[in-house]
Amino acid sequence: MKNILRITFCALFGLLLLRPAEAQVTISVNFAPPALPVYEQPACPSEGYMWAPGYWAWDENVDDYYWVPGTWVMAPQRGLLWTPAWWGWDNGGYRFHDGYWANQVGFYGGIDYGYGYSGHGYSGGRWDRGRFLYNRAVTNVNTTEIRNVYEDRTVIVNRRENRVSYNGGEGGIRERATPVEERVMHERHVPPARMQIQNRTMARSNPEFRASTNQGRPMVAATARPGEFRGRAVVAAKAAGAPYHPPANRSEKGGMTRPENGANSAANQRRDQQQHAEQQQQRQEQQKLADQRTRQQQQKNGQLKSEQQQQQKIAEQQQRTREEQQQQKTAEQRNTAQRNQEQNRAAQQRNQEQQKAQQQQQQRREQQNLAQQRKNEQQQKSAQLKSQEQQQKVAQEQRNHEEQQQKMTEQRNQQQQRTAQERNQQQRAQQQRQEQQKVSEQRKSEQQQQVQQRAAQQHNQEQQQAAKREMNAERQQQAQQQAQQRRQQQAQQAEQRRSEQQKVARPKAQERPEPAQPQSHPKERPAQPQK
Structure with missing residues (x-):
């Protein structure tokens, strides 16, 4: 249901x-x-x-x-x-x-x-x-x-x-x-x-x-x-x-009134009428479809109602049977409750008797436990005394043994210190020897370096003197060469002058008339002054 x-x-x-x-x-x-x-x-x-x-x-x-x-x-x-x-x-x-x-x-x-x-x-x-x-x-x-x-x-x-x-x-x-x-x-x-x-x-x-x-x-x-x-x-x-432009005037329902005139208003009215007719047809068709759907839904609802009624009857019958079964269960529960109460009472009495017996047994056990505890305490005390004496003996022996070990360790430490001191002395002696050797070696190396430096200085001085000699010789050679060049230049200049004088003297001699004097030897002719 x-x-x-x-x-x-x-x-x-x-x-x-x-x-x-x-x-x-x-x-x-x-x-x-x-x-x-x-x-x-x-x-x-x-x-x-x-x-x-x-x-x-x-x-x-x-x-x-x-x-x-x-x-x-x-x-x-x-x-x-x-x-x-x-x-x-x-x-x-x-x-x-x-x-x-x-x-x-x-x-x-x-x-x-x-x-x-x-x-x-x-x-x-x-x-x-x-x-x-x-x-x-x-x-x-x-x-x-x-x-x-x-x-x-x-x-x-x-x-x-x-x-x-x-x-x-x-x-x-x-x-x-x-x-x-x-x-x-x-x-x-x-x-x-x-x-x-x-x-x-x-x-x-x-x-x-x-x-x-x-x-x-x-x-x-x-x-x-x-x-x-x-x-x-x-x-x-x-x-x-x-840009937002609200209407200038509105109707009561929020619409805006618009004036219409001439053929445009008539055409608009016809168009609105056609649209309105089409909308009415569509609404009628939609209404028909809605009516059909509602009828189908009503039929379905009727079937569902009949099924629901049948289910309700079945549910009522089931409810009655459940109530009868519930009543039977309640009666059985009451009987079982009474039985359980009687059994509980008997069990309580038994439990009380058992508790009394257990209490008595517990008292006896407690007394026995007290006696046993006393005996155990006495035994523990005697055992503690014995253990204390043994511990004292053991502690004394340990002390003696520790003192002997301390003495032995002190002797060993002293011997080790002595050996360490001897080793340190030997190492110091070796270090001093090594340092003396190093100093002597350094001195030898310094002397060798000084000798080598002196030899190198002498060699450098000799090379410098030789270079100076070579420079002087080269300078002398250059001076001689320059003197020779000067002489050659002077000779060339003298020759050039002589040649020029000769060139000048030849045309003058040709121009002069020969005198009636006897010719003399050319060697005896006096020299003409240079212009």
Whole structure:
């Protein structure tokens, strides 16, 4: 019976958790949410945590958007992945689509949340044999504490400057769901975990997270754990994704009124009507599916109830038989208790008698022990006296023996000292002899060195004198050579002069007329003066 109740409770709990994504409260706002702020991802606190990016949510009580910080959160079950929340243009307003857990990542409007959520799917990690592996090329993971990591840089997408936080509408992202994302959207999902809901409610209750207060730049943009808005693990936004421009006027429910005119307003109305009709058809189909599921569930519940009733009857019968058996056991226990009481009383009497006898025996034994102790004490005293006398004798003998040994050792020490003194005297004599020999050898070596130095000095003096003689001879030879050269030069100069005189004298002699005088011998001609 208990097993059946557990199974039914688990089934109902699973149906509550795995509800369709459409079974949610619809939130629609007439003006777009602010841009995504610029912030850094905090480090993963521990193994098993998964990243859920931050997003803008709506507070209908204050008619304002508020920021839900990104955080690391544990998955409700192994193998589940997180699909982030997103805003999309639908039927003249921006509709909120809450995030959910599923076996695959669904469509989240093509919004680039970063850190693995680039618009489609999730590249920040994957499940492998019940463990979640982190892609350290995309996510902030401390590899010294978390070892189940890998690196895949092919999934890195160049982040665009556009940080729009909604799909469709004016200035929104123009992305559509893939077939796989469409299938995941219509499958059963697991809603956000309790800590994620707590993270959102805490942000909603704090006015600092509202867009009108922080102007699109929240002081707490991301945290290491849900709900921890203080401490070192808190990351503030570096800047707003875009300048924040709140609407000029709002309706009572927070929507912004927009004037419409001409053909554009009619076209917009037709388009809204078509979208509304399509949505109604989809809702009707979804309602039919839900009705069928509820009928099937009711049938299953009826079968379970009938089975439960049968099991209850069987359990009641079993309970009756157990009660009868319990009564029989209690009666038997009473009888056995009475018997045990009688046996205990008899045993107590026997024990008392035995205790008395034992006490008497103990007294006798104590008396015998006292007598024996006295005898033993007397024997011990006599033995101690004898042992003391023997010890005194032995001590006296030891003293005598020690005195003899001391005398012998003193004599030996004296002999050793004498021998040591004689040896020292002999060593000193030998040392003196060796020192005298060394001194004599040193003197001899010094004399030899002096003789050699004198011989070397004489040899050097003789060599110097010979060198001086050779120098003088060379100088004399050089002087003679110079004198000869001078003589030769003078002779050459005299010859040159004579030759010049002759050259000058010849043309003059030719020019002069010969006199009528008789010719004289050339040797007798007087010498002409030089010019």
